[in-house]
Amino acid sequence: MFKKVSFVGAGSMAEAIITGMLAKGFLKSNEISVTNKENKERLERLVNLYQVDSSSDRGKVIKGADIVILSMKPKDIKDALHAIKGYIEPNQIVVSVLAGVSTDYISVELGLNAPVVRAMPNTSATIGCSATAIAGGKYANNEHIEKVKELFQTIGTTAVVDEADLHAITGLSGSGPAYIYYFAEAMEQAAKDAGINEEVAKELIIQTFVGAAQMLKTTKEEPAVLRKKITSPGGTTQAGVETLEKYKSQEALIACIKQAGARSVELGSAFQARSSTLK
Known part of the structure; x- marks a missing residue:
């Protein structure tokens, strides 16, 4: 202690x-x-x-x-x-x-x-x-x-x-919560555009994130497997996922994480250089 x-x-x-x-x-x-x-x-x-x-x-x-x-x-x-x-x-x-x-x-x-x-x-x-x-x-x-x-x-x-x-x-977990909040913001806006009560939408969105995270943790299944289980051919989820793919959302998120990591390298470059010089 x-x-x-x-x-x-x-x-x-x-x-x-x-x-x-x-x-x-x-x-x-x-x-x-x-x-x-x-x-x-x-x-x-x-x-x-x-x-x-x-x-x-x-x-x-x-x-x-x-x-x-x-x-x-x-x-x-x-x-x-x-x-x-x-x-x-x-x-x-x-x-x-x-x-x-x-x-x-x-x-x-x-x-x-x-x-x-x-x-x-x-x-x-x-x-x-x-x-x-x-x-x-x-x-x-x-x-x-x-x-x-x-x-x-x-x-x-x-x-x-x-x-x-x-x-x-x-870039992955240090900045990660910000990416989750970013998606939550988008979902809240979509709910608002659809005329859903803001408080109701907020509760549903929060529980959706909590439930999805718990599924990943409890089932130990790969994210792709869990996604496919709720993506019925010709269904609503497929329509939504196809739109995400159309806008290259997965590629954008990967680039986002890589860029955050690159910024960490950039911020640390001066410190790395100095430590090498003074060893």
Whole structure:
């Protein structure tokens, strides 16, 4: 069990993780500490909503933490690492939830061989339903990775992957909820155009997504198999699917995921280059 988890950065992902951990009872509010660069209103919000500890004194926040979670914006990572490097202890696990920033870059900028682990959760962490990919850096051993898994399993499911795969996974599950919401928006608009009551439509759409996800999880059948089971020749579903195919919807979604992954590579290229230079 952890005695303290500290966050450097207080954005939406930090809040999602905090919400999930507290909801699961994994940590108490006074076992979570948060700091950020300059947004004091943001810290006050987290303190007021979740009764966590906060301080602009980075040393105070980091001291005694089992895990230090880096959750600032990627563009602020260099300054943040330089600001905290004097406080990080070799036995602390540094966890980054930043897209594109390599573990090597973090280790080099911190200037010590502390274990660094990258985690790519998504915002469903807020309700304990995140899909989180985890990858350890060169100084992270199995024990460190297991501890990070234990933490992130409080906010959903986890999978340990190679760090090289995190760019693609960022586009897949990291950004994935946004794609689902995008489809939900379209379904709501279609229902509105058809004159269906908005509240009725919303409930039906939500349950449709929930039911389909549960079918995938429970039956273990391939998506194509489940789709074909409800696509009767000449029926309504076939008419709808044929329209999706006409507009190349599947190709568009695949391209969407690839482009999000490519953006992760682009965001991380400078950090990769710097870590290679300084090794």
